[in-house]
Amino acid sequence: MTAPLHDHPAMHFAPAGEAAKPLYLSEGALPDALSTAQRSWCEAQGFAGKLGDLCVLPDAEGGVAGAVFGLGTAAERARERFHLARAAAALPGGAWALESPDLLGEALEAEVLGWLFEGYRFARYHAAPAPKARLVCPPGLDAARLEAIAAGEALTRDLINTPANDMGPDELEAEATALAAQHGATLSVIHGEDLLAQGFPLIHAVGRASVRAPRLLDLRWGDAGPELTLVGKGVCFDTGGLDLKPASSMGLMKKDMGGAATVLGLAQMIMTLGLALRLRVLIPAVENAVAGNAFRPQDIYTGRKGISVEINNTDAEGRLVLADALAYADEESPDLILCMATLTGAARVALGPDLPPFYTDDEALAGALSAAAAQAADPLWRMPFWAPYEPLIEPGIADLDNAPSGGMAGSITAALFLRRFVTESERFAHFDIYGWQPAAKPGRPKGGVGQGARAILAALPRALDL
Numbered sequence: 308m309t310a311p312l313h314d315h316p317a318m319h320f321a322p323a324g325e326a327a328k329p330l331y332l333s334e335g336a337l338p339d340a341l342s343t344a345q346r347s348w349c350e351a352q353g354f355a356g357k358l359g360d361l362c363v364l365p366d367a368e369g370g371v372a373g374a375v376f377g378l379g380t381a382a383e384r385a386r387e388r389f390h391l392a393r394a395a396a397a398l399p400g401g402a403w404a405l406e407s408p409d410l411l412g413e414a415l416e417a418e419v420l421g422w423l424f425e426g427y428r429f430a431r432y433h434a435a436p437a438p439k440a441r442l443v444c445p446p447g448l449d450a451a452r453l454e455a456i457a458a459g460e461a462l463t464r465d466l467i468n469t470p471a472n473d474m475g476p477d478e479l480e481a482e483a484t485a486l487a488a489q490h491g492a493t494l495s496v497i498h499g500e501d502l503l504a505q506g507f508p509l510i511h512a513v514g515r516a517s518v519r520a521p522r523l524l525d526l527r528w529g530d531a532g533p534e535l536t537l538v539g540k541g542v543c544f545d546t547g548g549l550d551l552k553p554a555s556s557m558g559l560m561k562k563d564m565g566g567a568a569t570v571l572g573l574a575q576m577i578m579t580l581g582l583a584l585r586l587r588v589l590i591p592a593v594e595n596a597v598a599g600n601a602f603r604p605q606d607i608y609t610g611r612k613g614i615s616v617e618i619n620n621t622d623a624e625g626r627l628v629l630a631d632a633l634a635y636a637d638e639e640s641p642d643l644i645l646c647m648a649t650l651t652g653a654a655r656v657a658l659g660p661d662l663p664p665f666y667t668d669d670e671a672l673a674g675a676l677s678a679a680a681a682q683a684a685d686p687l688w689r690m691p692f693w694a695p696y697e698p699l700i701e702p703g704i705a706d707l708d709n710a711p712s713g714g715m716a717g718s719i720t721a722a723l724f725l726r727r728f729v730t731e732s733e734r735f736a737h738f739d740i741y742g743w744q745p746a747a748k749p750g751r752p753k754g755g756v757g758q759g760a761r762a763i764l765a766a767l768p769r770a771l772d773l
Contacts, residue, residue: 311458317426317437321402389421389750400439417684423457424750463572467755471544476592490578492528514593516601521593532584534641539570540648541592548621565742566648573760591628620710653717654739664690667736679765
């Protein structure tokens with residue numbers, strides 16, 4: 308297995324054979340394995356086994372003999388994820404092995420992954436020391452698989468965290484090129500004016516005002532098995548266009564390529580693990596800028612699908628670039644199309660930053676995703692393609708309205724808009740992600756974060772009968 312892109316050494320398990328100190332887990336009572344002296348030490352330190360409590364145990368020479376970590380109650384643990392990440396952040400350096408990992412039950416894999424996630428630091432522009440404690444992968448878990456997932460998450464976080472001056476369409480293409488080269492995939496790119504010549508007018512319209520040319524990235528990998536197509540929104544910065552965003556709304560727009568970052572991270576996981584499928588990744592990479600040639604409110608464009616769209620807000624550009632990319636994906640009728648985008652503020656109003664909605668008409672796919680989300684500690688919530696709202700996206704002067712008035716059901720109407728461009732493929736799901744961690748939590752520092760990728764990865768065997 309080759310080293311992953313954007314490798315973070317602290318997101319790996321302790322090397323095989325390294326001597327490890329015991330990390331005892333406690334749900335309140337002190338573990339029976341502790342000596343009388345160690346129990347007295349814990350009691351003297353006030354250790355009570357509350358969630359996040361940590362007591363480092365000394366040896367006879369004043370060194371470190373082990374540690375005890377409090378898991379609290381099941382009800383306390385249900386309020387958050389990745390509790391072991393707290394231990395990873397606080398323990399002294401060296402290798403650590405879990406004692407009584409069965410106390411974590413079905414959550415063990417997710418908790419171990421949270422330990423790896425705690426090792427992430429975005430250090431491109433300044434020093435950011437990572438934790439030095441390393442975990443021995445518990446017996447029964449697939450260490451290589453968990454490290455592959457962590458590496459995909461690191462790629463996603465790095466791409467989102469990088470500011471737009473260093474992560475525009477050119478750089479996003481370079482990242483996709485490097486990922487393809489690493490895994491023996493192919494990448495083709497349609498640039499600038501060639502988008503018009505080859506039938507992608509909506510991608511061109513959104514990106515043409517930037518000095519960095521718009522483009523469509525098309526990565527392919529694998530030659531056998533069901534076909535999975537991932538489509539990711541790659542708006543590398545969104546000013547809002549002529550419907551200019553206020554400064555308060557523009558401040559996080561480097562993350563508007565979070566859909567692209569997430570599908571690239573997921574693609575890395577799939578290729579590293581060698582899943583038996585044919586993978587295609589489509590990313591419309593643009594910058595929504597302001598210039599004399601910017602697209603305007605009330606312009607009407609006919610996209611690749613032959614559907615006309617009235618532009619009623621240039622800040623609803625993500626669904627436009629996705630429309631052409633989805634239409635292109637649909638032409639091959641793959642077994643499954645998944646679309647990921649930082650698309651609407653309405654999704655955040657409805658569900659907040661931690662719980663992305665997803666939309667699908669396929670009941671089996673919805674069940675697989677919901678079950679996998681719980682298993683992978685990667686929350687998702689199903690929302691409806693609510694047909695009675697279809698008239699809201701039909702302006703009368705064109706087939707579709709990119710920004711219906713009224714301000715209600717914004718995430719649903721955006722999803723309905725995207726569904727119009729998938730007509731030949733029977734299975735489709737759209738994810739309206741946030742891609743950002745507003746405040747630091749265990750395993751998730753403030754900044755870019757993957758959402759939905761681990762749930763999708765866990766759902767694929769059931770969804771595609773792998």
